[in-house]
Amino acid sequence: MARVEFDDVSKVYDDGTRAVDRLDLEIADGEFMVLVGPSGCGKTTALRMVAGLEEISDGTVRIGERVVNGLTPKSRDIAMVFQSYALYPHLTVRDNIAFPLKIAKLPKDEIGRRVDEAARILDLEPYLKRKPRQLSGGQRQRVAMGRAIVRQPAAFLMDEPLSNLDAKLRVQMRADIKKIQSDIGTTTIYVTHDQVEAMTMGDRVAVMRKGELQQVAPPQELYDNPVNVFVAGFIGSPAMNMLEARIDRGGEGLVAHVGDSELALDAETLSRRPGLASYAGRDVVLGIRPEDLEDAALANGGPRLRGRVELREALGSEVLVHFAVAARQAVTEEMRELAEDIGDDRVLLDQPAEASLVGRFSPRTQVRENELVEVSVDRRSLHFFDAQTGLAIG
Amino acid sequence: MRGLRVPRGLPFVLPYLPFLIVFGIAPTIYALDLAFTNATGGWAWFHNFVRTFDDYRFVPAFKHILLYTSVWLAMLVVIVVGLALLLHGRANRVSSTFRFIFYMPGALAGAASVLVWLFMLDPVVSPGRFLLQHVLGATLFAQSIAPGNLPFIFAMIAFWTGAGGWIVVMYGALNTIPHDLEEAARIDGASPIQIALRLKLPLIRKWIAYMVILSFATGTQLFVEPQLVNEASLGLVPDTWSPNQLAYQLAFRYADFNGAAAIAVDLLFIGLVGAFLIVTRTGLFRTDD
Amino acid sequence: MLRLPALTLRLAILSAFAVFFAVPVLWLILAPTKADSALVTASPLSFGSFHQLSLAWHHLDRFSDHIYRRWIYNSLYYALSATAITLAVSVPAGYGLAFGKFPGRRLLLSLTLVVMIIPAAALVLPIFLELNAMHLLGRSLSVILPFSFFPFGVYLAYIYYATALPPGLLDAARVDGCSEVQTFVRVALPLAKPVVALVFFFSFVADWNNFFLPLTVLADSNQYPIQVGLSDLLSSTPSFNPAQGGGGQTVDIFRPELALATLIAIVPVAIVFLVSQRALVRGLVGGAVKE
Numbered sequence A: 001m002a003r004v005e006f007d008d009v010s011k012v013y014d015d016g017t018r019a020v021d022r023l024d025l026e027i028a029d030g031e032f033m034v035l036v037g038p039s040g041c042g043k044t045t046a047l048r049m050v051a052g053l054e055e056i057s058d059g060t061v062r063i064g065e066r067v068v069n070g071l072t073p074k075s076r077d078i079a080m081v082f083q084s085y086a087l088y089p090h091l092t093v094r095d096n097i098a099f100p101l102k103i104a105k106l107p108k109d110e111i112g113r114r115v116d117e118a119a120r121i122l123d124l125e126p127y128l129k130r131k132p133r134q135l136s137g138g139q140r141q142r143v144a145m146g147r148a149i150v151r152q153p154a155a156f157l158m159d160e161p162l163s164n165l166d167a168k169l170r171v172q173m174r175a176d177i178k179k180i181q182s183d184i185g186t187t188t189i190y191v192t193h194d195q196v197e198a199m200t201m202g203d204r205v206a207v208m209r210k211g212e213l214q215q216v217a218p219p220q221e222l223y224d225n226p227v228n229v230f231v232a233g234f235i236g237s238p239a240m241n242m243l244e245a246r247i248d249r250g251g252e253g254l255v256a257h258v259g260d261s262e263l264a265l266d267a268e269t270l271s272r273r274p275g276l277a278s279y280a281g282r283d284v285v286l287g288i289r290p291e292d293l294e295d296a297a298l299a300n301g302g303p304r305l306r307g308r309v310e311l312r313e314a315l316g317s318e319v320l321v322h323f324a325v326a327a328r329q330a331v332t333e334e335m336r337e338l339a340e341d342i343g344d345d346r347v348l349l350d351q352p353a354e355a356s357l358v359g360r361f362s363p364r365t366q367v368r369e370n371e372l373v374e375v376s377v378d379r380r381s382l383h384f385f386d387a388q389t390g391l392a393i394g
Numbered sequence B: 001m002r003g004l005r006v007p008r009g010l011p012f013v014l015p016y017l018p019f020l021i022v023f024g025i026a027p028t029i030y031a032l033d034l035a036f037t038n039a040t041g042g043w044a045w046f047h048n049f050v051r052t053f054d055d056y057r058f059v060p061a062f063k064h065i066l067l068y069t070s071v072w073l074a075m076l077v078v079i080v081v082g083l084a085l086l087l088h089g090r091a092n093r094v095s096s097t098f099r100f101i102f103y104m105p106g107a108l109a110g111a112a113s114v115l116v117w118l119f120m121l122d123p124v125v126s127p128g129r130f131l132l133q134h135v136l137g138a139t140l141f142a143q144s145i146a147p148g149n150l151p152f153i154f155a156m157i158a159f160w161t162g163a164g165g166w167i168v169v170m171y172g173a174l175n176t177i178p179h180d181l182e183e184a185a186r187i188d189g190a191s192p193i194q195i196a197l198r199l200k201l202p203l204i205r206k207w208i209a210y211m212v213i214l215s216f217a218t219g220t221q222l223f224v225e226p227q228l229v230n231e232a233s234l235g236l237v238p239d240t241w242s243p244n245q246l247a248y249q250l251a252f253r254y255a256d257f258n259g260a261a262a263i264a265v266d267l268l269f270i271g272l273v274g275a276f277l278i279v280t281r282t283g284l285f286r287t288d289d
Numbered sequence C: 001m002l003r004l005p006a007l008t009l010r011l012a013i014l015s016a017f018a019v020f021f022a023v024p025v026l027w028l029i030l031a032p033t034k035a036d037s038a039l040v041t042a043s044p045l046s047f048g049s050f051h052q053l054s055l056a057w058h059h060l061d062r063f064s065d066h067i068y069r070r071w072i073y074n075s076l077y078y079a080l081s082a083t084a085i086t087l088a089v090s091v092p093a094g095y096g097l098a099f100g101k102f103p104g105r106r107l108l109l110s111l112t113l114v115v116m117i118i119p120a121a122a123l124v125l126p127i128f129l130e131l132n133a134m135h136l137l138g139r140s141l142s143v144i145l146p147f148s149f150f151p152f153g154v155y156l157a158y159i160y161y162a163t164a165l166p167p168g169l170l171d172a173a174r175v176d177g178c179s180e181v182q183t184f185v186r187v188a189l190p191l192a193k194p195v196v197a198l199v200f201f202f203s204f205v206a207d208w209n210n211f212f213l214p215l216t217v218l219a220d221s222n223q224y225p226i227q228v229g230l231s232d233l234l235s236s237t238p239s240f241n242p243a244q245g246g247g248g249q250t251v252d253i254f255r256p257e258l259a260l261a262t263l264i265a266i267v268p269v270a271i272v273f274l275v276s277q278r279a280l281v282r283g284l285v286g287g288a289v290k291e
Helices: A043-051 A093-103 A108-121 A137-149 A167-184 A195-201 A219-224 A229-234 A267-272 A274-279 A333-341 B016-035 B047-054 B058-087 B092-107 B110-120 B129-136 B147-175 B179-187 B192-203 B205-219 B224-232 B243-252 B257-282 C004-033 C036-041 C050-062 C067-099 C105-117 C120-133 C141-148 C151-164 C167-175 C180-188 C190-209 C212-217 C226-234 C242-251 C255-288
Strands: A004-012 A018-027 A032-036 A058-063 A078-081 A155-159 A187-192 A204-209 A212-217 A241-250 A253-258 A261-265 A283-288 A293-295 A304-314 A319-325 A355-361 A372-377 A383-386
Touching: A004 A043, A018 A043, A018 A058, A018 A212, A032 A043, A032 A167, A032 A195, A043 A058, A043 A078, A043 A155, A043 A187, A043 C167, A078 A137, A078 C167, A093 A108, A093 A137, A093 C180, A108 A137, A137 A155, A137 A167, A167 A195, A187 A195, A195 A219, A204 A219, A204 A229, A212 A219, A212 A229, A229 A241, A229 A283, A229 A333, A229 A383, A241 A355, A253 A267, A253 A283, A261 A304, A267 A274, A274 A383, A304 A355, A319 A372, B016 B257, B016 C067, B016 C105, B016 C120, B016 C141, B016 C151, B047 B058, B047 B257, B058 B092, B058 B147, B058 B192, B058 B205, B058 B243, B058 C004, B092 B147, B092 C004, B092 C255, B110 B147, B110 B224, B110 C004, B110 C190, B110 C226, B110 C255, B147 B192, B147 B205, B147 B224, B147 C004, B179 B192, B192 B205, B205 B257, B224 B243, B224 C226, B243 B257, B243 C120, B243 C212, B257 C105, B257 C120, C004 C050, C004 C255, C036 C255, C050 C067, C050 C255, C067 C105, C067 C141, C067 C151, C067 C180, C067 C190, C067 C226, C067 C255, C105 C151, C120 C141, C120 C212, C141 C190, C141 C212, C151 C190, C167 C180, C180 C190, C190 C226, C190 C255, C212 C226, C226 C255
Parallel strands: A032 A187, A032 A204, A078 A155, A155 A187, A293 A355
Antiparallel strands: A004 A018, A004 A058, A204 A212, A241 A253, A241 A283, A253 A261, A283 A383, A293 A372, A304 A319, A304 A372, A319 A355
């Protein structure tokens, strides 16, 4: 058991690419830390530097109190679960799990005891004599976990361990891994690009972008108070709606002009975002979470937006309503990057006169496609970002 | 370097290095050195090349292998590709039987193949004596291996031993074409012949290129076949029929190692050009990962 | 769907070529069962008798004081030793080239590729001169060492490791506590079985069939491998060398003996061929096709 610390750590490749840029991050003893971000954000590189699979260009990595920069993976006392599971195809499940212990030359009976224990925890007992290729995806994943836990290492490193599983199994394994980790209490660094995994599993979540750490916080904090447009857009599904808005003085305090609509910002909103006062007369990015939008027919009060329903997705417990309003979508570098990450290259290429928003409506909503709709905005958790820097206005 | 003193992977390559240097790189350099110097070690410019070129046996030897490789390559391209296309899409059992029959003579490479074909070309014992008599007009062994026939005979022997292997390779390459593609072409209205010519053929083009270049380079190095035919023909066929034989004779009968090296360099040059073309043009081999 | 005439035509073409490929092999198998005179008179593809076969073997074996056995033994010795060295050298080298990070790696790969494609015969004379300078001529090492340099084997191992072995597996081994050597021995090597078979096949067949190099570097016929021995035998057969007429009588080497000698000489390669056709295709096509 140990804490893991990145101290001003950088990774620069031979071709000059900066995969990780001056990362400072401390993972407490026993903590489950999730590194999350779109592909190419440096999260896997950071993990591999802890493992000793990637050279550290600059800065120091500590495991416990020990600086591990110069150490081989062998002497770092860590275990790793790979995205591909990396099971040795020529060894049985038992030998796969026992492999690190055999390399460490542990006594035979101790190896047997530990492997049996791991197999019991992971329900692998019936499969110990099989070869990896005879196992299902979920079973392979558990063998990979088994190989990590038998070592009783100072830290677990997990590199997208669930991304090769189908959706249902992923939900199951998510819970299993979280439970095993909290039972044995080993410090864990978990890399994923799936923000749902990040939210559900992490004690804290570190969001990275282009090699730089954006924000580290417990999941709820990250969701409620994203520090910038990038984190706001990355965390949450469907993603936060981002609109260009202009702050002006008016009425009882400030109003936000969104296209031809006007959202009055009441005293409560302003007391939570006092920084907004200095933005009067300036453009900002307004962020609205889908759950803060509701069919006005079902909501009581609040400012309204008027739009035309483009698509209605009924999910049973809720209805996702996509609607166009006369306003401009906020398009920043970050938004482009996020769109590219999900493979949607058509988003945000040109700026239509209408912005498309998603609202999470109550299933009782009666709205229909191609009809006009009045949408009520819950002002209590609106997000505002500086139009130039993308930083949250607090 | 993560505490490792040796760059990763280097120790595993070390045992290979002496072999590569001694039997790959050094002979090449040594051959070049000899080819450009005279018997006493003095610099000779292109003298050895000019000298060997003027040898009365040089031009015929190169003509022989030029004709031989042309015939052989034509056979390979037309027949190998044709047979592979015919086999592809046949019921699997039938196809694998044929492939096996075509492939087995590959076991008889080198001297063994020549011996078998000496028998086949001897009208006295050949199972194909009917063909020998009526197509070649040969009733005697010496008539079968008349000098004019030799390039064709060697091409046939080389084809007989090597074609099966290439058919298997081409067939394998054809199998890498996704089945969907073929079905799409069929739905688009292509006939089996159109599918073969307009879809499959272009998709195995680089393999055909590879076969042609490699065979050309190998063909120019012909040695064992004319050497054995020379022995079996009582000198009817000269022992300098191919350039490699000429080099061999220069070296071992006349102790003219510089001349031999010059011819070896000529052949090496052809081989290098072939290697270069294969690597750069076919895209079959990769050195990056 | 194929119409019947097209199908028939297709089958006819394939069968015609099957005859071309198969008949010489069949003839070779049947020839030693007949006396020399029967080869001329009897139907070419008929079976003679086992008695004639054993007689032919008797004559062949007696030739020049059992030298035929010696040639086969030499061939096995040269080809197997060289292939063993080839395997020991090329599997680690392919691994090092696939996963190594050292200066000159690309250069080494390119050189290997070029030397692999140059026909081996092009280098025989310079190698002869080199061996001469090293005073190795006439020794078995003069055959085994050049045979052991088999760049194609290195390339096959490289391609196998680069495409079939996920790098994650090696990372896992390192994280599991393996040193670099342990990573190779405990993970990469046990997984190399398919490529070992492939390299064995190509190296053994190439070595067994090589004629030019042993002819050049060996002087004593007791050291010849079978391929060169066959050429010796050919010059003792009167039907191809009437000048040897008298000699042929005394050594009893006629066409059936020569055919038997050829037949036995290809047995090892034929066995390797038989067992390897499938692996061969997979290795060649699967390995060399660019992803």
